[in-house]
Amino acid sequence: MAPEEPGEPGPGGSFALLARACTGTAFAPCGDPGMTCTPAPPTGEAAPPEGFLTCIQHEGERDCPATYPDRHVFYASVEDTRGCAPCGCSEPTGGTCSILASAFSDASCSQFVVGVVVSSEAPFCGAISPGMALGSKSASVVSLEPGTCEPTGGEPTGGVALLGAATFCCRPAPLPEPVPA
Known part of the structure; x- marks a missing residue:
């Protein structure tokens, strides 16, 4: 008869068939x-x-x-x-955001000087009139589209x-x- 192939044990490490052998001088x-x-x-x-x-x-x-x-x-x-290899995520791609950046002449953001929408999709460079004192600034999110990432890891080990x-x-x-x- 060919040798039996052992089955892979389940999560608890048990098999379907149990054997017990006794040794001694009872022969x-x-x-x-x-x-x-x-x-x-x-x-x-x-x-x-x-x-x-x-x-x-x-x-x-x-x-x-x-x-x-x-x-x-x-x-x-x-x-x-x-077990499993640790799961992770590749660098995100495809995300965009834009904010409204504002500058004020006083310290309490009440004397508006300038505001501009800044986007992650296009560079921006702006200027303020020479001699204008700035006392505060603020930024608020206009839009946010999170990027996606490819899952990594999780392979069986x-x-x-x-x-x-x-x-x-x-x-x-x-x-x-x-x-x-």
């Missing part, structure tokens, strides 16, 4: 000298699922021998470093690393004996 010789027997599960515990009745387990990702051809690889944990691999090599379930008719 005994069987009637067949080429076999090793284990006791039945304790009362109240479920028996192994179909396809996992007779298995051997190896640490790491390993190939299985021909006598135990059904290969299953399980992982103890995952290291999830998935990182990945998922599967850690603590264990390979289970199992014998296929025996076919049921034919029932005599």
Whole structure:
């Protein structure tokens, strides 16, 4: 059987199938000298699922021998470093604005001298009559069209690393004996 491809874990780092392997000295010789027997599960515990009745387990990702051809690889944990690159915006383009710039001869902006509309779309240079004293100035927005920018960043980063691999090599379930008719 071909090796199983691990599925990518979901947001919580979990997989759909869980395996638990026990180690110890609970093995005994069987009637067949080429076999090793284990006791039945304790009362109240479920028996192994179909396809996992007779298995051997190896640490790491390993190939299985021909006598135990059904290969299953399980992982103890995952290291999830998935994320996104920081989002940003390019320099804005296409924005325009215009203001009304005014000059006054007194300090309280009440004695109007001159006013002119200044736009970001065209340069302006103005003059005030020589000898005219200026005491204050003001500016007010006439129009404002913000520019636009192209979004940047947001690309996926990182990945998922599967850690603590264990390979289970199992014998296929025996076919049921034919029932005599």
